[in-house]
Amino acid sequence: MYKDQIERYMDAHRDEMIEDICRLCRINSEKMPYIEGKPFGAGAFDALQSALAMAEGYGFSTVNYDNYVGTADLNDKERQLDILAHLDVVPAGEGWTVTEPFEPVVKDGRLYGRGTADDKGPAVAALYAMRAVKELGIPVTKNVRLILGTDEECGSSDIKYYYDREKEAPMTFSPDAxxxxxxxxxxxxxxxxxxxFAASSALPRLVKLDAGIKVNVVPGKAKAVVEGLELKTLEETASLVEKETDIxxxxxxxxxxxxxxxxGAGAHASTPQEGRNALTGLLTLLERLPLAECAQFSCIKRLLKLFPHGDTCGKAVGIDMEDELSGALTLAFSMLTVGSDSLEGVFDSRCPVCSNEDNVLKIVKKAMAEEGIALETDFMVPPHHVDGESYFIKTLLSVYEDYTGLKGSCQATGGGTYVHNLKNGVAYGASMPGTDNRMHGADEFAVVDHLLTSAKIFAQVIVNLCS
Incomplete structure (x- = not known):
């Protein structure tokens, strides 16, 4: 119902929508130092002001929550649906070839620029969905609210701020996947x-080790310094270890x-099997070297016993598990520093719906304690699941199928999204299946036709859920 009107409206406003996306993408809204009244810096502040002015210009009532979050409401009726998007971006980085990061351009049907896909493009698509419903005069009996955050990329403190002041809508989707x-x-x-452990000066010895850049990244490179070994010994041992580890x-x-x-090769910690962990490969090499027996070397061998190279499912530490809803547990040993008398490190485990603190956290803590290593972490983020048979999910899938001709289905992720802590929140678009938008990388882009289709889908969802 109303599909023809929605499609004609969006097609007629295609160029205007792309220009509005470009308007926001010209603003560098990566997180910057706090300024009074600008909690995430000047860039995020400017992006939020611009987006709220855009929404007001299209006739929507807006609220600014102390420059953490802004909202735009379709009407003043009871709220039924929230659309949760964000205006902050990751740093531009290097390696851009099509355009400068904050000079968006359309080329070959793609809109290039930082934020075009993540998440300014989808945010504007959602705004245009609301605009279509409003300007077409489609009758709705409930309200939809567009929520625009400014700190999704660095911890989502913006959304905590917002939900400390507002209740969740009965249904929420985020167009950020x-x-x-x-x-x-x-x-x-x-x-x-x-x-x-006690320091030792006995030779040969490990002087130091340093590996990892972020907790959620499988390290593609790791470094160590050893003393008292001949180069020939290192090369001969490494030759064998390379064949075994592919490092x-x-x-x-x-x-x-x-x-x-x-x-090795880096990967996101939610998919560690797609990388080659240089840290565990390096530990494997060190274990095979004729280093002098000491407390440090003993501790390294015990650590490798807990997190052996190639074990990306937590089997050695006792938490290997999976379920039909979310698949297998994954584990990435992501950071480690070793000195003469101590070591510290971090691992990142993504845990299925069947997991809990009893069968994951307590098991790991006990296994590490038995090897003389203290796990400092005392909590884990619980899994998130929304019933795939609910009216909400079935509506989202039905509209997706109607507008794309593709089969709709529910899927699980090892990564967390903006809605992870919302009771009835899911991720929905705006990328189409199989599209690598280079999010967080150089030459990030959104396919223009996909953005337009997303706007149509979002408009139809509003009509179906709020009428």
Whole structure:
């Protein structure tokens, strides 16, 4: 119902919608230092002001929640649906070739620029969906609210601020993933651990080790410095370990010490099996070297026993599990530093719906304690799941199928989205299946036709859920 009118409206406003997206994408809204009245810096503030002015210009009632979050309401009726998007972006980074990061351009049917896909483009598509319903005069009996956050990329403190002041709508979707519907998100255990031991000067020895850049990234590179070993011994051992681990090693001599660089392949911690963990590969090499027996070397061997190379499902530490809803548990050993008398590190585990603190956190803590390593973390983020048979989900899938001709289905993710802590929140669009929008990378883009289709889908969802 109303599909023809919605499609004609969106097609007629295509160029206007793209220009509004460009208007927001010209603003560098990455998180910046706090300024009074601008909690996430000047860029996020400017983007929010621009978006709210845009919504007001189209006749919507807006509210600014102290520059953390802004909202736009379709009407003043009882709220039925929230659409949760964000205006902040990750840093531009290097390697852009099509355009400068904050100079959006359309080329070959793609809109390039930081934020075009994540998440300014989808946010404006949602605004145009509300605009279509409003300007076409489609009768609705409930309200839909567009919520525009400004700190999604760095912890979502904006949304906590908002929901400390407002109740959730009965239904919420976030256009910050891909179609069809992501209704299941794994839980997360971010495990911080440490161990102390007596220092030793006995040779050969490990002087230091440093690996990892972020807790949610499988390290593609790791470095260690050893003393008292011949280069030939290192090379012979590395040759065997390379065949076993698929990690390569480079050696640099400097006086009495040799630096080892392990090279693998990075990956997101939610999909560690797609990478080659340089950290665990480096530990495997160190374990095989004829280092002098000492407390440090013993601790490293015990640590590798808990997190052996290639174990991306937590089997060695006792938490290997899976379920039909969310799939298998994953574990990425992501950061480690080792000195003469201590070590500290972090692992990142994404845990299925069947997981809880009893069968994951307590098991890991006990296993590590038995090896003399203290897990400092005392809580885990629980999994998130919305019933795939609910009217809400069935409506989202039905509209998606109607506008794309593709089969709709529910899917699970190891990553967390903006709606993870909302009782009836799911991710819905705006990327189409199989499209790599290069989110967070150079030459991020959104397919213009996909944005237009998303706006049509969102408008129809509003009509179906709020009438």
């Amino acid at each position: 891909e179609f069809p519907v992501t209704n299941t998100e794994k839980g997360r255990l971010e495990g911080h651990f440490h161990a102390s 390569s090693f480079i050696f640099e001599e400097n006086a009495s010490v040799i630096q080892i660089t392990a090279q």
